Amino acid sequence: MPSASVRTRDLPAAVAAVGATALGAGLGELVAALVAPTASPFAVIGGGMIDIAPAWAKNLAISLFGTGDKAALLVGIAVLLLAVAGAAGVLEWHRPPWGRVVLGALGVVGAIVALTRSDAGMLSPVPSIVAAGVASAATAWLIGRLRRGPRSGLAADEGLTRRSVLALSGIAVAAGALAAAGSFALSSGARAVSAVRAALRLPTPTTTTDVPAAAELGIDGLSPVITPTADFYRIDTALVVPQVDPADWTLRVHGLVEQEVVLRWDDLLDLAPKETVATLTCVSNEVGGSLIGTARWLGVPLREVLARARPTAEADMVLSRSIDGFTASSPLEALTDDRDALLAIGMNGEPLPIEHGFPVRMVVPGLYGYVSATKWVTELEVTRYDRAEGYWTPRGWSERGPVKLQSRIDVPRAGARVEAGAAVIAGVAWQTHVGVSGVEVQIDDGAWQPATLAAAISADTWVQWSLAWEATSGSHTVRCRAISADGQTQTDAPAPPAPDGATGWHELTVTVA
The missing domain is CATH 2.60.40.650 (Immunoglobulin-like)
Known part of the structure; x- marks a missing residue:
């Protein structure tokens, strides 16, 4: 039976580990900003959870939180992490060094997941390892200080020791928050791409689509026929929004084609973009839901790009790939028929917003977004449905997604x-x-x-x-x-x-x- 003194130190031990973990997480985010922006520990864990989520879990998250699903996921990860940290602190107090082992194991898992991501680099595991290492070391130090206790053995001194550990834990939380804020401030890549986008001037479209005045009924509360960009829904798998400079962007068209094609940004602009109006909707949209919007899109017809590569007769699908690894399986026919399927570069008269796929995304009328609306697109693989599948197909969603009435x-x-x-x-x-x-x-x-x-x-x-x-x-x-x-x-x-x-x-x- 543990003594009252041992039991009363469970809470300080839990708080100490929570503070130490907050410090480690903040420093991990800071290291990520410096050496591997896409390997932020929170983004890595969140991305891994999205990857393994079954269809029902994805749909539940979107139905509960809508376009705030990513924020909800990050908050949930933070709460779960701190709960595990608190339990690890109690374990470290009673059974050292197993609390540190638990925290270290979280770092190992994060590092492994980081290495398996499609955009992984050599330094991808470093932020998770730093986060876990700092959390483990700080937990050991704080709980060791708590374990040593007052040398006099007086109850008042014991209370002072607990208060000092709690105060140090609070300082660790504050330091972790400052480190996380520093990681945001160091996101120079995001600021640079935002500046490029702001300075970008879109080309004049060769053709446009008229919106007749009678398309708008002018009824208060009725959704406008053209959705303002700020109100356009966003559903994707990117917890960290990719930052792609048009100067570095390329599109590779390959697979079952007679001629592999690689386009750069200037090549795309030379293909005479057109403007069209199209409605996009997410397959997760409930009946009566709001995951739908209509915008003016400026872009190059996908059929023209694919025609350069000359797909072979056996091809029936195009697997589009985002820079963050997401893939979508689109029927080849839907990208080459008479519809305005585009490699879009503009939205409502401005360059694509970064969170909507800047500099280039796909827009394919008639298909749900999960099989067509690839953002930050960098690759089109012409293939077959019996040889490849998109991101969501093995996770329980249909391989083809025509929009329903x-x-x-x-x-x-x-x-x-x-x-x-x-x-x-x-x-x-x-x-x-x-x-x-x-x-x-x-x-x-x-x-x-x-x-x-x-x-x-x-x-x-x-x-x-x-x-x-x-x-x-x-x-x-x-x-x-x-x-x-x-x-x-x-x-x-x-x-x-x-x-x-x-x-x-x-x-x-x-x-x-």
Whole structure:
């Protein structure tokens, strides 16, 4: 049975290890900024967790946190790390040196994961090793100080020892936070690429897509037909956003081709970019969800780039690869037919934002992003579906991802209170590269009523719709369904996003005063 003195030192021992681990983590981030920016310990662990996450876990994270899924993951990693550190501190107090062994093992795991990343370099393991080494050494020193205790044996002196260890642990946390802040300040690569982007002038497109005035219904609360860049959703696997200077960027086209092609930034600009408007959506988008947006994209048609390489007759897929190792499996046909599939360099009149793939990303109407929207793209491998697979396919998602027919109610919002009398129900509908010919709305169990469609920009974009409603007092259920340009009616069968996109009707409840 441990003595009361031993038990009362469990908490100081846990706090000491937490402080030591915070110091190690901060110094690890600082070392990463200096020698291996993509091997930040938090990014390495987080990236590894994303890599092994099954489809249901990815979908759960996005449904709970939306585009804040990465921030939530990093916070979760920090909480878990500190919990493990606290337990290691108690273990070190009772069974030395096993607490240090646990912390050291975390560093070994981080170093191994860093080496297995696609962008790993010789120095990639160093930040994780430094983090673990500092955490282990500082834990041993602080708990050793706690174990030595007061030489006089007086209770007051023992309390002073515990307080001094707690104070030193607090100093370690503060030092770790300062080191982490220093790592951010030293991210000169990010600042340099931001400066290059700010100074970049986009070429004039050879062709543009007109957005008719009638495409915008002008209803308060209805999603604008062109999504502002700041509001455009971001879903990808990059915890550390790649920083790619256009001067260093290359695109390699290889595989089942007659002629391998390598393009640089200036080569891409020489191919006469065009501007188009296209809607992109994530396969993780729930029915009625917000992981969808429409933008003006400036870029070079992928079919022109692939035509230079001359794919062979046996090819049926293009495996695009990001600089961070992400891959997407796109049907070759979708990149070479008449749709505006682009190597995009601009978004809404400006160079691509860095977090949206600067300097070059893929935009392919009609396909969910996980099989087409590769950001920071550096490679196109022309291949076959029976020879290769994209990042998400072995993780439970379908190898092909055509966008499904969907519609959403934006006005009124779920749970909203509406004044009785003249009101409006409005939203958006889409099935990119097919198009939408109609939307119907049902109120409670009444008949389906045809909504008024705004003018469509093209089959590759969503379309706004509205329905005048004479609202009566009480609680009402409102639902919508779309009709595609080829005559299909949106299914009412509910299905989750995994493995190939959600289905069902968007439905909400409205209270009329």
